[in-house]
Amino acid sequence: MRYIDEFRRPESVERLLALIRNRSRTPVRLMEFCGGHTHAVFRFGLRQLLPETVSLLAGPGCPVCVTSPTDLDRAIAMSRIKGVTLATFGDMLRVPGSDGTLQEAKAEGADVRIVYSTLDALGIARANADREVVFLGVGFETTAPSVAAAILTAQQEGLKNFSILSLHKLTPPAMRAILDAGEVRLSGILGPGHVTTIIGADAWRFLARDYGISCAVAGFEPIDILLAVRALVENIEKQSPEVVNAYMRSVRPGGNPQAQSYVDRVFHVAATEWRGLGSVPMSGLFLRDAFAGFDATLRFPVHIEPGKEPPGCLCGEVLRGRVEPTDCPLFCDLCSPEHPIGPCMVSSEGACAAHMLYGEA
Amino acid sequence: MCLAVPTRIVRIEGEEADAEIGGVLRRISLAFAREARVGDYVLIHAGFAISLLDEDSAQESLSLLEEVGVHTRSGEGAGP
Amino acid sequence: MPKDTILLAHGSGGRMTHELVRDIFLQHLGNPLLDTQDDAAVWTLPRACPERIALTTDSYVVSPIFFPGGDIGKLAVCGTVNDLAMVGATPLYLTAGFILEEGLPLEVLYRVVASMAEAGREAEVEIAAGDTKVVERGGVDRMFITTAGVGEVPEGVCISGANVKPGDVAILSGPVGQHGIAVMSQRDGLQFSFPLQSDCAPLQGLVAEMLKTGRPIHGLRDPTRGGLATTLNEIAGQSRVGIEIEEERVPVSEEVRAACELLGLDPLYVANEGKLVAFVPPEVEVAVLEAMRRHRYGKEATVIGRATSAHPGRVVIKTTFGAHRVLDMLSGAQLPRIC
Numbered sequence: 001m002r003y004i005d006e007f008r009r010p011e012s013v014e015r016l017l018a019l020i021r022n023r024s025r026t027p028v029r030l031m032e033f034c035g036g037h038t039h040a041v042f043r044f045g046l047r048q049l050l051p052e053t054v055s056l057l058a059g060p061g062c063p064v065c066v067t068s069p070t071d072l073d074r075a076i077a078m079s080r081i082k083g084v085t086l087a088t089f090g091d092m093l094r095v096p097g098s099d100g101t102l103q104e105a106k107a108e109g110a111d112v113r114i115v116y117s118t119l120d121a122l123g124i125a126r127a128n129a130d131r132e133v134v135f136l137g138v139g140f141e142t143t144a145p146s147v148a149a150a151i152l153t154a155q156q157e158g159l160k161n162f163s164i165l166s167l168h169k170l171t172p173p174a175m176r177a178i179l180d181a182g183e184v185r186l187s188g189i190l191g192p193g194h195v196t197t198i199i200g201a202d203a204w205r206f207l208a209r210d211y212g213i214s215c216a217v218a219g220f221e222p223i224d225i226l227l228a229v230r231a232l233v234e235n236i237e238k239q240s241p242e243v244v245n246a247y248m249r250s251v252r253p254g255g256n257p258q259a260q261s262y263v264d265r266v267f268h269v270a271a272t273e274w275r276g277l278g279s280v281p282m283s284g285l286f287l288r289d290a291f292a293g294f295d296a297t298l299r300f301p302v303h304i305e306p307g308k309e310p311p312g313c314l315c316g317e318v319l320r321g322r323v324e325p326t327d328c329p330l331f332c333d334l335c336s337p338e339h340p341i342g343p344c345m346v347s348s349e350g351a352c353a354a355h356m357l358y359g360e361a
Numbered sequence: 362m363c364l365a366v367p368t369r370i371v372r373i374e375g376e377e378a379d380a381e382i383g384g385v386l387r388r389i390s391l392a393f394a395r396e397a398r399v400g401d402y403v404l405i406h407a408g409f410a411i412s413l414l415d416e417d418s419a420q421e422s423l424s425l426l427e428e429v430g431v432h433t434r435s436g437e438g439a440g441p
Numbered sequence: 442m443p444k445d446t447i448l449l450a451h452g453s454g455g456r457m458t459h460e461l462v463r464d465i466f467l468q469h470l471g472n473p474l475l476d477t478q479d480d481a482a483v484w485t486l487p488r489a490c491p492e493r494i495a496l497t498t499d500s501y502v503v504s505p506i507f508f509p510g511g512d513i514g515k516l517a518v519c520g521t522v523n524d525l526a527m528v529g530a531t532p533l534y535l536t537a538g539f540i541l542e543e544g545l546p547l548e549v550l551y552r553v554v555a556s557m558a559e560a561g562r563e564a565e566v567e568i569a570a571g572d573t574k575v576v577e578r579g580g581v582d583r584m585f586i587t588t589a590g591v592g593e594v595p596e597g598v599c600i601s602g603a604n605v606k607p608g609d610v611a612i613l614s615g616p617v618g619q620h621g622i623a624v625m626s627q628r629d630g631l632q633f634s635f636p637l638q639s640d641c642a643p644l645q646g647l648v649a650e651m652l653k654t655g656r657p658i659h660g661l662r663d664p665t666r667g668g669l670a671t672t673l674n675e676i677a678g679q680s681r682v683g684i685e686i687e688e689e690r691v692p693v694s695e696e697v698r699a700a701c702e703l704l705g706l707d708p709l710y711v712a713n714e715g716k717l718v719a720f721v722p723p724e725v726e727v728a729v730l731e732a733m734r735r736h737r738y739g740k741e742a743t744v745i746g747r748a749t750s751a752h753p754g755r756v757v758i759k760t761t762f763g764a765h766r767v768l769d770m771l772s773g774a775q776l777p778r779i780c
Contacts, residue, residue: 001383003367012426013762045764117408146409149392194365197412248418250404259393337772357769364705383699388632
């Protein structure tokens with residue numbers, strides 16, 4: 001498969017590992033911002049192949065994991081409204097809210113349907129004029145443009161039974177929040193390659209400029225990840241913080257302006273609640289007034305008590321990079337993929353799930 | 362949401378296209394990659410093409426493996 | 442081809458039921474046992490009476506009921522036959538119970554039953570007893586089929602998931618992931634077209650060839666729901682052995698690989714319906730492999746790993762890059778990822 005196989009060649013992976021081993025002297029702590037990287041690192045077993053001087057830490061880049069309990073409760077409550085069909089990506093189905101999951105609501109009779117694209121949700125709305133379709137919009141900058149496109153299409157078609165609950169979040173502000181909290185000492189950051197495909201490598205310049213931290217924007221194949229790690233190790237050894245694009249085939253300095261323009265048209269930015277980070281300024285996407293007709297929170301105002309974190313759950317600290325999944329007292333014991341307590345164990349990109357499912361042997 | 366897959370455009374119909382990988386076809390939207398042509402490779406995410414893959418850049422990345430000395434591809438982040 | 446649909450009356454046991462049995466079930470599946478239409482099938486055991494009988498049961502609720510390479514009927518026959526084959530039994534007879542949704546077109550039932558007859562012929566097995574019930578619209582999703590299968594286990598054959606020993610070689614009969622992807626490609630919303638068919642097939646012939654070598658086979662299992670990874674975990678648990686496999690050695694076709702990339706699935710967890718994994722002592726590896734490769738359903742048989750005394754109950758996979766990681770059982774349903 002083109003653009004996949006070449007970036008997985010074992011000889012090339014070994015070569016890169018050797019180059020990294022040769023160069024790396026100073027112990028470094030790199031945050032894999034994106035859950036997709038956590039997943040890839042575990043799946044390919046890269047952690048054990050990297051030298052001991054390089055340690056990788058998972059960050060808050062898992063949109064499922066950072067959905068606040070209150071927001072999830074809101075989605076579940078909406079799904080229970082008679083006549084509502086809640087369309088969601090599969091990833092959200094098993095995340096525990098304060099009182100159950102979407103999957104449980106479905107088992108109890110709520111009309112919850114899994115979709116693979118916002119276009120599918122539009123399709124459901126078109127095919128079922130008697131149902132109110134609410135799309136659960138979870139995801140970062142990679143996904144937001146497709147949701148914006150769906151809304152514009154719905155507007156053009158005059159669809160009356162389609163709305164979205166926007167829980168979309170922006171990643172650079174979250175990165176700032178983590179660094180400002182000062183809880184973790186990071187030497188460098190593995191930047192999210194697909195988010196950055198949309199927002200552009202320039203969006204991360206502030207890391208080197210304001211925090212003196214290097215960032216290498218990485219793709220998701222083993223060679224992509226290792227190229228980025230190698231660039232970070234190099235910059236750290238040289239003590240020269242830089243923001244580097246290690247995913248050149250997809251990422252441009254300015255990102256994807258077409259996608260950005262869709263988002264700007266449909267959404268405005270405001271503070272929003274992140275599980276583990278609290279309220280982060282200028283980090284959430286909300287529908288502009290012109291699209292209020294598609295806003296599920298206006299169409300279905302539900303009263304929600306502030307959601308609660310499950311007692312003992314350390315997801316928040318895992319997301320901030322403050323602890324490793326193995327430090328959580330619930331890990332593996334009470335909290336497992338079959339009986340997850342927190343979102344980090346549910347999501348395929350969650351650090352805890354990755355540790356457990358792809359655990360090192 | 363990070364999962365995006367490289368596919369080849371085999372047919373374009375207006376704003377939609379059929380994208381192929383390993384013999385499997387997926388129907389996608391080209392709303393964010395209108396410059397794509399048949400034969401181009403695009404990254405698709407949740408049914409949308411999010412970037413046109415650049416062959417030269419891919420080769421450049423792979424060629425970094427051959428270099429004995431390391432030099433970073435800066436200039437796209439920290440400065441001009 | 443019958444027109445019309447299934448009505449509740451078809452399940453009432455009266456004239457309409459009898460007509461349905463005659464016109465569809467007996468028409469395709471008819472054989473001396475089934476044709477008696479008694480409440481139970483009775484047959485005489487052969488003179489050389491087998492010491493051990495194998496008995497299995499299964500239910501089939503696949504949706505959609507027609508998919509590339511098969512349908513719920515073919516699946517029901519092959520799946521049940523394969524359960525028997527996995528303990529080394531020669532399948533003798535199956536039973537099939539049908540729960541039909543009111544409104545199901547008769548033509549659909551006709552096609553499914555015809556397909557079962559064809560699968561039965563290939564598997565050299567007959568359906569000796571059957572049952573039909575009809576439930577109201579919405580009571581089932583079109584059609585469910587429940588089966589039982591009985592077979593005889595030849596003397597000296599002792600195949601079990603609990604029988605695998607450290608050092609045993611693991612042989613996989615062919616590429617994995619085809620059935621699950623073929624079924625998914627028919628589901629709404631995914632909008633992808635997959636050029637391959639389900640691998641649904643009866644494996645009693647393949648197992649017979651393996652047994653004919655006269656060599657011992659310790660364990661056999663067909664990796665259905667949950668995929669190869671789940672099956673290996675089951676065996677590791679049952680036999681209290683560790684299992685180590687090499688990712689590079691597990692055959693996956695390019696098309697399945699591509700579909701899995703698109704959907705965010707791992708081929709090791711995708712269902713198969715025409716594959717088996719065999720655990721055999723290392724000294725018989727060559728003979729068994731040769732026998733498998735001579736059979737149409739074992740042409741691509743290959744060694745993928747072995748059982749070990751280390752880490753009993755655990756399955757470890759060596760990745761393409763030489764790292765080792767735990768390959769766990771499937772937890773929950775494997776939902777296609779966006780993330």
